[in-house]
Amino acid sequence: MASKGLLQTEELYKYILESSVFPREPEPLKELRDVTANHPRKLMATAPDAGQIITMLLQLVNAKKTIEIGVFTGYSLLLTALSIPEDGKITAIDIDRDAYEIGLPIIKKAGVEHKINFVESEALPVLDQLLTDHENEGSYDYAFVDADKVNYWNYHERLLKLLKVGGIVVYDNTLWGGSVAKNENETPEFYRPGRHLTIEFNKQIAADSRVQISLAPFGDGITICKRIM
Numbered sequence: 001m002a003s004k005g006l007l008q009t010e011e012l013y014k015y016i017l018e019s020s021v022f023p024r025e026p027e028p029l030k031e032l033r034d035v036t037a038n039h040p041r042k043l044m045a046t047a048p049d050a051g052q053i054i055t056m057l058l059q060l061v062n063a064k065k066t067i068e069i070g071v072f073t074g075y076s077l078l079l080t081a082l083s084i085p086e087d088g089k090i091t092a093i094d095i096d097r098d099a100y101e102i103g104l105p106i107i108k109k110a111g112v113e114h115k116i117n118f119v120e121s122e123a124l125p126v127l128d129q130l131l132t133d134h135e136n137e138g139s140y141d142y143a144f145v146d147a148d149k150v151n152y153w154n155y156h157e158r159l160l161k162l163l164k165v166g167g168i169v170v171y172d173n174t175l176w177g178g179s180v181a182k183n184e185n186e187t188p189e190f191y192r193p194g195r196h197l198t199i200e201f202n203k204q205i206a207a208d209s210r211v212q213i214s215l216a217p218f219g220d221g222i223t224i225c226k227r228i229m
Contacts (some may be wrong), residue, residue: 006028009219013049021048023155028110029079032103036073039102044073046076046146046172047219054144057168057224058083063141067162068149069123069155070090070172074103081112090116091130093123094147123147126157138164149197153204156225160210163227171205175221 023069036045063084068195071077071094097120107113119126130136140162145155159169181192187195211225
C-alpha cells in the first residue's frame with residue numbers, strides 16, 4: 001500500500017497504516033482490499049487511510065442519503081454502506097459493472113447490499129435525471145467522487161444542487177501522484193493529462209465561495225468540501 005501515500009517516506013506511511021488504520025479497519029473492508037490487490041488496476045482503489053477519515057466524515061454529518069461517482073471494486077462504497085444507518089441509501093454510479101461485481105459478494109456477506117442502488121452509466125446523465133425531481137435538490141448528506149477527472153467540475157456543479165447545506169462532498173486524487181507540485185518536464189507522461197485537469201480543478205474549488213474546503217494529504221490527496229450556501 002505504500003505507493004498510495006504521498007508522505008515523505010514509505011516507512012512513515014506504513015507506520016500510519018499499521019498503527020492506526022488497519023487495527024480499526026472492519027473485516028469486510030480488509031477482505032475487499034485483499035481481493036482488489038490482485039486487480040491490474042488496483043491503484044484505482046480508495047486508499048485505506050483516506051477511507052478512515054471518510055468514515056469519520058460520514059458519521060460527523062450523520063449521513064443517510066449519499067451519492068458515489070466511481071465505484072471500482074467498492075472499497076469506499078462498502079465503507080459508506082457500513083457507516084450509514086440501516087435505512088440509508090447510496091446511489092452508486094459507474095460505467096464498469098464488472099469491477100463492482102468483484103466486491104459485490106463481500107458487500108452481500110456484510111449485509112449492506114440493500115442500501116446500494118448501483119447504476120451502470122456515465123454519471124452526468126444520472127445526476128441530471130436526479131435534478132429533474134425537485135425533491136432531490138438539497139436532500140443528500142454526502143457525496144464521493146473518484147471518476148473521470150475531466151468532469152470533476154461538472155460533477156461539482158450538480159452535486160452542490162443535490163447536497164443539503166452542511167453536506168459534504170469528497171473528491172479523490174486531487175494531488176495526482178504529487179504531480180501537481182512538479183514542473184511539466186518532471187512529470188511522467190502517464191500523469192501529465194490528469195495533472196493539468198487536477199491543477200485547474202483545485203484552482204476552481206479554492207475560488208468557490210459556496211464551499212468550505214480542505215485539501216488533505218490522505219492517499220493520493222482528497223479534497224473535502226462542505227456546502228455552506
